[in-house]
Amino acid sequence: MKWTINGRSYEAEVDVRTTLLDLAREHLGLTGSKKGCDHGQCGACTMLVGGRRINACLSLAVMHQDDEIVTIEGLGQPGNLHPLQDAFVRHDGYQCGYCTPGQICSAVGMLDEVKKGWPSHVSADLTEVALDDAEIGERMSGNLCRCAAYPNIVDAIREVAGVDDREPVLETAREIGA
Amino acid sequence: MFGFGDKTNSLTMNEPVPESLLDTGAQGVISRPLDRVDGPLKVSGTATYAAEYAVPGLVHGVLVGAKIGHGKVLAIDVEAAKRVPGVIDVVVDFDTFIRNAQQGGEEGAPTQGVKQVDYFGQIVAIVLADTYEAAREAALSLPVEYEYKAGTYDFEAHKDEAETPPRGLIPPHYSQGDPDTTYDAAPVKLDVTYVTPSQNSAAMEPHASIAMWEDDALTLYGAYQMPTSDASQLAKSLGVSVSKVRIISRYIGGGFGSKLGIAPESVAAAVAAKQLGRPVKAVMMRQQVFEATPRRSNTEQRIRLGCDADGRIVSFVHDSLVANLPGESFFEPVGIGSHSLYCGENRRINHDMVRLNLGLTGSMRAPGEAVGMVGVECAIDELAEQMGMDPIELRRINDPLKDPEKDVPFSSRMLTRALDEGARRFGWNQRNATPGSRREGEWLVGIGVAAATRNNQLQKSSAKIELKPDGTAVVSSAMTDIGTGSYTIMAQIAAEVLGLPVERIVMKLGDTNDPPAAGSGGSWGAASAGSAVYLAAEALREQLAKAMEVDPGDLTLKDGEAIGGNRRRSIAELVGDGMEATGEIVPGKQEKQFTQASYGAHFAEVGVNVVTGEVRVRRMLGVFAAGRVLNAKTARSQCLGGMTFGIGCALTEDLIHDPRNGKLVNRDLAEYHVPVNADVPQLEVHFLDERDIHANPIHAKGIGELGISGAAPAVVNAIYNACGVRVRNLPVTCDKLLAGLPAL
Numbered sequence: 001m002k003w004t005i006n007g008r009s010y011e012a013e014v015d016v017r018t019t020l021l022d023l024a025r026e027h028l029g030l031t032g033s034k035k036g037c038d039h040g041q042c043g044a045c046t047m048l049v050g051g052r053r054i055n056a057c058l059s060l061a062v063m064h065q066d067d068e069i070v071t072i073e074g075l076g077q078p079g080n081l082h083p084l085q086d087a088f089v090r091h092d093g094y095q096c097g098y099c100t101p102g103q104i105c106s107a108v109g110m111l112d113e114v115k116k117g118w119p120s121h122v123s124a125d126l127t128e129v130a131l132d133d134a135e136i137g138e139r140m141s142g143n144l145c146r147c148a149a150y151p152n153i154v155d156a157i158r159e160v161a162g163v164d165d166r167e168p169v170l171e172t173a174r175e176i177g178a
Numbered sequence: 179m180f181g182f183g184d185k186t187n188s189l190t191m192n193e194p195v196p197e198s199l200l201d202t203g204a205q206g207v208i209s210r211p212l213d214r215v216d217g218p219l220k221v222s223g224t225a226t227y228a229a230e231y232a233v234p235g236l237v238h239g240v241l242v243g244a245k246i247g248h249g250k251v252l253a254i255d256v257e258a259a260k261r262v263p264g265v266i267d268v269v270v271d272f273d274t275f276i277r278n279a280q281q282g283g284e285e286g287a288p289t290q291g292v293k294q295v296d297y298f299g300q301i302v303a304i305v306l307a308d309t310y311e312a313a314r315e316a317a318l319s320l321p322v323e324y325e326y327k328a329g330t331y332d333f334e335a336h337k338d339e340a341e342t343p344p345r346g347l348i349p350p351h352y353s354q355g356d357p358d359t360t361y362d363a364a365p366v367k368l369d370v371t372y373v374t375p376s377q378n379s380a381a382m383e384p385h386a387s388i389a390m391w392e393d394d395a396l397t398l399y400g401a402y403q404m405p406t407s408d409a410s411q412l413a414k415s416l417g418v419s420v421s422k423v424r425i426i427s428r429y430i431g432g433g434f435g436s437k438l439g440i441a442p443e444s445v446a447a448a449v450a451a452k453q454l455g456r457p458v459k460a461v462m463m464r465q466q467v468f469e470a471t472p473r474r475s476n477t478e479q480r481i482r483l484g485c486d487a488d489g490r491i492v493s494f495v496h497d498s499l500v501a502n503l504p505g506e507s508f509f510e511p512v513g514i515g516s517h518s519l520y521c522g523e524n525r526r527i528n529h530d531m532v533r534l535n536l537g538l539t540g541s542m543r544a545p546g547e548a549v550g551m552v553g554v555e556c557a558i559d560e561l562a563e564q565m566g567m568d569p570i571e572l573r574r575i576n577d578p579l580k581d582p583e584k585d586v587p588f589s590s591r592m593l594t595r596a597l598d599e600g601a602r603r604f605g606w607n608q609r610n611a612t613p614g615s616r617r618e619g620e621w622l623v624g625i626g627v628a629a630a631t632r633n634n635q636l637q638k639s640s641a642k643i644e645l646k647p648d649g650t651a652v653v654s655s656a657m658t659d660i661g662t663g664s665y666t667i668m669a670q671i672a673a674e675v676l677g678l679p680v681e682r683i684v685m686k687l688g689d690t691n692d693p694p695a696a697g698s699g700g701s702w703g704a705a706s707a708g709s710a711v712y713l714a715a716e717a718l719r720e721q722l723a724k725a726m727e728v729d730p731g732d733l734t735l736k737d738g739e740a741i742g743g744n745r746r747r748s749i750a751e752l753v754g755d756g757m758e759a760t761g762e763i764v765p766g767k768q769e770k771q772f773t774q775a776s777y778g779a780h781f782a783e784v785g786v787n788v789v790t791g792e793v794r795v796r797r798m799l800g801v802f803a804a805g806r807v808l809n810a811k812t813a814r815s816q817c818l819g820g821m822t823f824g825i826g827c828a829l830t831e832d833l834i835h836d837p838r839n840g841k842l843v844n845r846d847l848a849e850y851h852v853p854v855n856a857d858v859p860q861l862e863v864h865f866l867d868e869r870d871i872h873a874n875p876i877h878a879k880g881i882g883e884l885g886i887s888g889a890a891p892a893v894v895n896a897i898y899n900a901c902g903v904r905v906r907n908l909p910v911t912c913d914k915l916l917a918g919l920p921a922l
Contacts, residue, residue, distance in 0.1 A: 015311040022310055026238075032223015034431070036382045037464040041847040044382055072223035086187060089217035092815045096661025097220030098431030104221060122856075131691040137856040144847060146432050147661045148383050148822030149815060150858040176338035 001064055006074025013059050020054075021045040023061035025069060032072035033102045036144070037079065040166050043143035046102035046109070047071050053109030055142075072101035075108065085106060087156035096145030103143045107157050110139045114161070179370045181839035185759050187717035189709070195914075196795035199716060200806065201673040204736040206786070211247055211811035215685060216429075216665045225429045228401040237266060237448055238310040239460040241300040241443060242315035244292075247840030248329030248535045251293050251302050255321035258483035259305055264312030268320065269450040270303045277539035279472050281409045281437025281508050282404055282699045283637075287414035289505055295324065296503055296562035297537045299469025300741035301442035304450050304460060307838050316883035329535035331840040332475060333501055337571060341501055343509040348517065350509060350531075354583060355524030357482075361493035364484025372481065372553040373907040376501075376833035377826075379542045380852050383431020389447035390457040391777065395422045396448055401438070403433040404697030405655045409690045411440045427688040430660040430698075434823075435541040436471045437660070438699045466686040468845035472540030473807040473833055475500040475510040479553035483561050484524075489575045490632050494522030496554060501532045502539045503771070514546030515555055515631050515887065517583055518773050519593075520576040525583065541699065544883035546894040548890070549631050551828070551907060555628035555891035560772055560904065563611070569627055569895070570597045570606065579774040589772035590879075592803035593629055596866060597778040599661045600801040601626070602709060603864060604781040613902030621785035622919075623796070624900025630802065631779035634705070634870075634879045636769065637696030640762040641710035643672055649738050649750030649847055651676055653714075654686040657695040657707035661813030661819075662882055667704055667917055668711045670809060671876065675715035676722075677735025677749065693760055699774075701880025704808055706763055709874040713761025716875075721759065725752040763874060771871045776879040778802035780821065780892035786901040788919050793897055795825055795859055798916045800889070803866040808918035810865070817863040817885035824889020826853045829909050 003010045012027040012149065021038075024030040024033065024047075033056055040058040047056045048070040066163035076082035084104050094100040095150070114135070119126045122138045129135065136154045189195075200208045219225040220794035244251065256268040272293035277300060279286035287792040305320060307313035320724045330336050343350050363365065388399040396418065402408045405425040413420040449461035464468070479498050484493035498512035513527035542548070562569035577594045580587050601607070609625050610616060616623045634784060643656035653672050659665045669683040686692060691782050695707045723730040728742035735741075738749050768774075783797040800817050807813045844850045864887075869877040890908070903918035 016316075016434065017311040018213040018309075025230070025628040026310060029232060031226070033384070034227075035229075036384065036431075036462070037847045039846060039848065041464075042382065072221075074565040074746055075222075076226065077222050078218035081221065085218075087222045089213050092214065092811050094217075094220055094661075095380065095433040095663075095812075096430060096821060097216070097225050098227065100220050101223040128649075133860060137858070139339055144852060144854060145383065145853055146380050146819075147815070148328075148819040148853065149855075150822065150855045151818055151860045152815065153855065154860065168270065172299065 003065055003069060005069045006071060016062055018061045019057050020061050021056035021058045022062055026135040029075055030071050034098050034101060036099065042061050043106060044099045046105040048105055049107055051112060053106050055104065072105055075104065087160050091152045091156040092149065093153040093156040094149050099143060099145045103145065103153055105137060106143045111161055131161050186762050187713040187759060188381040188762040188764060189713055190764040190766040191340055191768040191874060193819055194768065194871040194879040196871045198664050198877055199675045199874055199905055200516060200876055204734050207680055208674040209807050209810060212670065212680060212809060214663060214666045214812065215680065227383055227431050227512065228388065228399045229459060231388055231399050232357050233388055233457045237456050237458045237469040237684065238313045239304045239306050239444060240313040240319050241301045241460060241464055241466055242303040242305060243692055245294040246295055246324045247298040247328055247331060249295050249327040250293060250325040251322060252325050254303055255556040257696045258321050262312055262316040264309050265305060265307045265316045267455055268303055268305050269357050271449050273302060274445060276415055276442050276820060278503060279441040280439030280542065281525055281540050283407050284439060285407060285410045287411060288439065290415060292844040296841060297535050299466065299537065301446060301470050304587060306450055306454060306458060312368050319625045320876055327369045330533065331535055331835060331838055332837040333532055333534060336532050336534065337378050337499060340532050341533040343529065344507045344799055346511055348511050348514050348681060349528045350601050352818055353526045355528040357493045357524040360524040361482050361484040361495060364492055366485045366486050366565060368483045368557055368561060368564060370477045370481055370557050371907060372556060372696040374477045374549040375908060376476040379434035380434055380435035380850060381434055384439045384462045384464055385437065385443050385448040385471055386461040388459045389451040391451055394484060397424045398444060398448060399426050400442050400444055401430050403430060403437045403658055403699055404659055405658060405688060405690045405811060406697060408440050410897040412444055415445050415861060417639055425690045427658050430658055433660040433698060435544045438541055441471050445549055453503055465845045469537055469842050471501045472538050474542035475502065475539035477510060477512050477549050479512055480552050481557040482555055489567055489572050490876050491522040491576050492898050493524045494520060494524045494631045497528045497532050499532060501534045503535045506538060508540055511546035512550040514633060515550050518775065519629065519631050520555065521582055523576045536835050540894050544886045547887035548827065549626065552891045553887045555888055556894055559895040568708040569603055571819030573597060573629055585650055586771055586773055589774045590870045591777055592866050593777040593869060596801040596803055599866065600779040600781050600799055604799045610682060613899050619791055620787050622788055622900045623783065623785050624896045625781065625783045626892045626895030626899055628780045628888040628892040628895060630780055630884055631775050632701060632880060632884040632887045634776055634873055635700045635773035636763065636765040636874055637706045638764050639706040639710045640693035640760055641695065641707060642693050642716050642758060642760045643714040643718055643754060643910060644758040645753045646756055647753055650682045650684055650771045651678055651747065652684045652686060652810055653711055654711060655695045655707055656690050656692050656700045657703065658688045660698045662698055662703060662816060663809055664703055664707060664709060666812055667708060667808040668766045671708050671711045672715050675712060675719060680737055705874050705880060706880045708878060709763035710761040712876050714759045717759035718757055718763065719725060721757050722749065723751050767770060768872045776804035776881065776884045778884055780888045781831060782892040782896040783902055784893060784896040786897060787916060789922065791915035791919060793829055793910060795893060797859055799862040800885055801864045801866065802884055803868045804869040804881040804884055805873055806866050806877040807865050813881050814863045816882045818861050820883060820885020821889045822853050822858050823859050823886040827890035827891060827908065828893035832909050876893050
């Protein structure tokens with residue numbers, strides 16, 4: 001079977017039970033997408049399929065042979081990072097890094113959903129969505145981060161979404177006596 | 179395992195170290211909020227975690243957990259598994275497999291032997307196949323025959339059988355003066371019992387090992403926090419020399435205590451790899467992580483506080499009940515913070531153990547304080563209310579000038595300052611002490627405070643630095659970075675002392691082939707491994723001074739250049755063919771002569787929905803004093819993480835075991851509720867400027883666990899202030915609040 005991932009063609013023989021996540025991790029050497037629960041509960045495996053974010057652990061590889069699939073590796077690499085990847089580094093939107101590829105892929109998909117005007121559970125106005133902290137928190141809650149970089153993830157996304165109107169939260173080293 | 183000959187700069191902390199090169203360094207990178215040096219790898223999916231190494235000929239192993247809570251495995255139908263296409267074998271080694279994970283830092287094997295089943299989910303076999311799918315199918319359907327025995331699964335029902343556990347980090351029982359008589363005689367008394375549930379670290383990366391044998395030597399890529407002692411545990415479990423075991427843990431997807439000691443997948447993978455003569459990968463399923471890796475014990479804490487009319491505590495009693503498996507010595511040190519947090523000449527801090535057939539209990543982020551502070555800090559809040567006193571004032575009055583049990587001073591202690599600074603920043607003066615007095619629509623709003631404290635530990639650790647002729651430095655150590663920022667802060671320390679830009683520091687961590695270190699646990703990592711790096715750099719600085727022919731005191735190192743004696747030369751030039759040095763830090767008398775801990779204060783504002791009882795944390799501030807902050811960005815993130823663990827502890831986290839068979843009911847991330855993004859507001863963190871010269875030569879103290887210690891009680895106290903319902907049984911879920919909320 002063949003797949004197009006990050007614009008590149010891949011070929012592999014897989015079990016019909018092989019998930020899209022295991023295809024990437026175990027067969028194609030694309031280990032950037034993470035397995036945290038294998039049950040669609042944590043979001044660490046989030047990939048973009050046809051531009052939409054999905055839990056790759058809940059989808060079978062055989063369902064995706066005609067799809068455009070983007071994983072974290074395809075968003076950007078060191079030296080040429082995607083703006084969200086870069087923002088996650090600067091805002092420390094991670095700690096251990098394990099949920100991070102899923103967070104970033106999810107954020108890319110989420111921002112596109114907002115751009116299309118899709119409301120969420122917390123949207124005050126169903127026709128015009130304002131991307132505030134509550135919106136980001138709600139829309140990113142499918143991606144668990146046990147290190148709990150949530151406030152920094154929100155800041156990184158705000159910046160890339162162009163709603164970064166807050167004072168920087170980080171105190172300077174001088175203030176802490178460096 | 180230690181000892182490196184003449185080139186080791188070893189320091190035993192017998193004396194304070196008032197002068198630190200980090201204060202006089204010219205590079206100006208220490209404490210700066212630099213981005214993580216490993217950041218670009220992590221955000222691009224190119225950092226390699228344990229299960230992600232491409233190893234030729236790899237066999238997939240899936241573990242099999244027992245489906246009874248107590249009894250014996252009579253038979254495993256290996257042939258049935260082998261009928262599944264793709265399955266190679268089932269490895270059953272009843273004697274060698276470990277019953278449960280080991281505790282962190284132990285040198286020996288954990289309890290071995292799995293024919294007897296002592297808890298539901300105990301790993302009894304590993305199924306091996308060419309594909310993950312085949313191994314999983316056969317593992318999930320493997321016929322196992324059991325002999326059932328009655329088990330003890332119900333904490334409540336067995337409380338009366340509690341026994342005294344062996345000594346751990348603290349003695350299980352401690353008494354001073356006459357706590358009971360003075361309590362009875364005290365004019366003001368509080369006697370309350372707080373209950374905290376069992377919890378799971380729930381690190382995002384499941385425990386994973388890839389085991390490979392070459393002749394009689396084992397290399398294991400593992401998700402481990404403490405590779406040096408883990409290698410020893412693994413060697414003892416397998417009956418091989420520790421020199422034959424190498425553990426590599428370059429990136430670890432979170433640990434929070436659950437990866438301190440070896441877990442069952444490591445031994446199973448190693449045994450299977452040996453038997454098959456092929457490398458084996460074993461990754462725990464999330465449900466197995468919940469069942470067969472350490473959990474935090476549930477606790478029942480009875481706190482009795484007796485004080486005089488002015489609020490000065492005369493009797494401080496903290497009696498705790500905890501649980502663990504039969505035969506295990508670890509007990510959750512619930513009262514560890516209580517030993518030195520507040521005054522009280524008469525004291526008792528006891529721990530007793532209920533033996534249960536439930537999974538191993540062990541260290542989870544801030545063992546002791548994380549839950550012990552719930553009891554104490556909520557009790558203080560209750561006592562303050564009873565006395566009509568501000569809870570910050572009550573804490574101030576009882577802030578001791580020296581250790582209330584030992585006749586020794588504190589190395590540094592900024593508890594009251596943290597409370598005051600936090601009060602100012604959070605707007606504590608806006609608080610109405612009468613619960614339920616602030617309402618916004620459907621929401622009752624309140625604020626709460628709690629102290630933070632976490633004991634400080636230094637652990638023997640070493641690191642090597644090689645200065646290369648190209649002017650770069652390679653720092654290597656068996657220390658780990660589990661998300662804490664070790665890669666970055668160790669690079670900053672080396673850069674500061676050696677006068678190199680951080681970009682010129684190459685970091686190598688997580689490999690037992692490199693100098694041994696205590697790894698990441700107990701918040702000692704940065705201070706211990708960081709001191710080792712500091713000492714190695716100090717030795718190299720002396721070598722550079724010698725090459726420069728100046729006194730080290732007259733040498734300035736900056737941006738890759740050495741300046742001294744009116745000369746300026748590049749470090750690369752001075753290095754010649756290369757220089758290297760190893761640094762080693764060893765705990766000494768300072769930890770006996772001074773009580774060492776980090777301190778802080780948590781403030782929380784919550785809304786309680788009057789209709790549903792739902793609790794939302796609206797604001798939260800942590801003010802912390804933990805010695806020198808080595809990187810303002812990563813240190814803040816550590817605190818954010820700790821505070822969020824506190825939110826989970828207060829509101830949602832609760833491992834539930836079926837009292838009929840010990841089966842964990844909520845063994846996945848959909849049913850065990852860790853805080854999600856929407857549960858956590860934009861938390862605020864503020865650090866107080868502090869140096870601790872008694873702790874170590876870099877003057878830093880632990881920070882990773884300070885943020886959780888006291889966070890949950892701040893939330894619980896805020897809930898009380900919001901709605902007037904005092905919940906003493908965590909987590910504070912809607913059902914526990916509803917009955918006490920005002921009528922609609």
